[in-house]
Amino acid sequence: MSDEIRMLTDAVGAIMTDRCQPGDVGAAEAAGWAPRLWDALAEAGFPWIAVDEAVGGTGGSMAEACAMLMTAGTFAAPLPLVETGLLAGWALAAVGSSIPPGPVTAAPSGPDLQLLRDGATWRLTGRLYRVPWASHCARLVTIVGTSDGEFVLALDPARGTITPGRNLAGEPRDTVAFDQLAVGPDEIWPAPAGVSARALLLRGALGRAALMAGALSRVSSLTLRYTSERQQFGRPVARFQAVQQHLVRIAEEATLTEMAVRTAAANSRPDPLDFDVAATKTVAGQAATTVAAAAHEAHGAIGMTREYELGQLTRRLWSWRDEYGSERYWSRQLGQRLIGNGAEQLWPALSVGVQP
Amino acid sequence: MEFELATLSPSERALQDEVRTFLAKTLPSDFRPGLGIAAPHDPSFSTLLAEQGWVGMAIPVEYGGQGRTAVERFVVTEELMAAGAPIGAHYVADRQTAPALLKYGTEQQRRQFLPPIAAGECWFSLGMSEPDAGSDLASVRTTARPADGGWSVTGTKIWTSNAHLNQYFVVLCRTAPLGEDRHAGLSQLIVDLRAPGVKINPIPFLDGSHHFNEVVLDGVFVAHDMVLGEPGSGWGQVTSELSYERSGPDRYLSTMPVVREFVRAFGGDGASARRSAGAEVYEAVGAITARLWAIRQLSLSVARSLDAGAAPAVESALVKDLGTCFEQLSIELMRLAMPSPLGEIGELDPAGDSMLERLLAETVLTGPSFTLRGGTTEILRSVAAKGLGR
């Protein structure tokens, strides 16, 4: 790990240690928002890492953004950090629009959302589903395809109808519906080169995978600690080989996911590569399933309580593994692409690793 | 535990290309790829490879080797495994015996063995396991008694891969009676597999091939100068030796040639046997490659840290466990995704028409060994568990 990344991780970790303890996460789940944590992170500019300084971002690389997200994931940070910086900040910077000061959410658009030209104005109709923290954000960024190409939209979600929802971890995932909404000229831009709905999805998937890597490593240390403290049959349960197998499997999957995220982030210039994201989100999704199961088994009943920290992490892993595409979605994409390229290109593609 | 992100340098990438091009030229297009370290024993291939400087890469130049780094060796090994090259003759000597000779051998042993190992002409087997000593290696019973000018060795070794083809094996045995400390009194001896008193009995492998042997030693004479390291220091040597062999490319690429055939069967360049790929085929290929890609980064990271002088024992146990379990998983993913030529209900034909079917059948039959050889999953996880808290 480079010194800059270590310093960044330490600085983010210090804020989290102060303001994102399991009690704070529980309170945020109840209230839907974590204002103290947001304020401190925003003050330091952390949500806008890897967003161009020219438009008010913090600057820095994808590797730094992912390092910040991994630390956030370790603490189950209940905030739209991926959306504010990696997605909305990136798209806004690309169209040259300045970054709003507060949290901004973003969502991949689907077939249920239509942007149609009506004389000189664009009108937006349809729905965006499971938008993170829509009701707490002043702007919602999405990228929509039309017969004239793709457009970047940045709207106040309150201009639509927000139906609140939650994911398995109690994080707000709202539905936002629009009905013939007239989009103002300062809310829409033709998508510049490199900015597309696909690119947004790739960034979202890598960002989630980074959060997952953090959560996985925290599950690993938590399970290690608990099983070395919990005594049964006169000794710590971590002394039983069957329990050790769980501990090792958990550590392996966490390590593997972190390595995948770091590799994909290192290859981002500044956007992550299709191959890397597909592989990383696949690995992260598989890991989430394995690790959550093993960690709950090793914890026994205490892990099934709402108070204990494990559940805050595993409930997020169970949501995050599906958000921005499950391991099934991404492994199919990856497989289709590799099969299309043919057998002789398979090993060369796999053995690139970190690109020079 | 720490895994640094490792990148191949331009010269390492050039080496990768060079090996890849060489293999594409050298291996016949219709050849049946070998599966990892179980690939065929082909002395002419080993010699040819040595001529390129790709055997004995970790051996210093003064002993006939190339004095290259662990990462360079990693790069070459990966290409060999990915292609399914017939590395069976030299591979164990190269990976395991040469580093042990360098670390513990006498000057005379190094001069005698290292140059022919680097030339791909001197092949070793490993004489560790016995009928009653598997994971618990310290319980070996093979015994060496002092004899005029050396030792007289008696006992039975088992599961000795390729003993019927190789020239030597390194035997772990007792040179002093079992005492309070069961790890004391063990030594490693270099034994000529053709010496009087050595009897090699084949043990047919699960797929019917000849890979395993029982090697019976009956009063075999071993001269003093064939003791590897000091008499009595065998335990420390084998345990450190075990870590060299743990996390290299041979731990996650055993099924790579099969994966390639799988892609060929459905893919753009599979003109002959093209089948239409469904979602489950895509998913299998994606799941396999995603995991392989990430495990490879970990293994490369271990190689890089070896070059930096670290001794990543826990890290390599972890990578070996991930890698070998992945190899087994890849077989099942392919098996379930592959439409049988017979329709919905069908089975693998080991003599089937396609290379894919034949290779997949071979992996089903040999796959269980991936997580046994070189230390079982259970033993590796015990090693890793001890290191986790640190």
Ligand SMILES: Cc1cc2nc3c(=O)[nH]c(=O)nc-3n(C[C@H](O)[C@H](O)[C@H](O)COP(=O)(O)OP(=O)(O)OC[C@H]3O[C@@H](n4cnc5c(N)ncnc54)[C@H](O)[C@@H]3O)c2cc1C
């Ligand atoms: C293809 C192949 C090639 C081989 N080639 C060679 C060779 O060339 N030379 C050589 O010397 N050996 C060779 N071996 C042997 C190999 O090293 C042993 O198979 C291995 O060390 C395990 O020993 P075992 O088979 O006796 O199993 P055992 O040790 O009898 O183990 C049986 C089961 O018990 C478990 N077990 C044992 N002890 C523990 C413990 N403490 N905690 C938890 N679980 C435990 C094991 O994990 C396993 O599941 C080869 C094996 C294979 C499969």
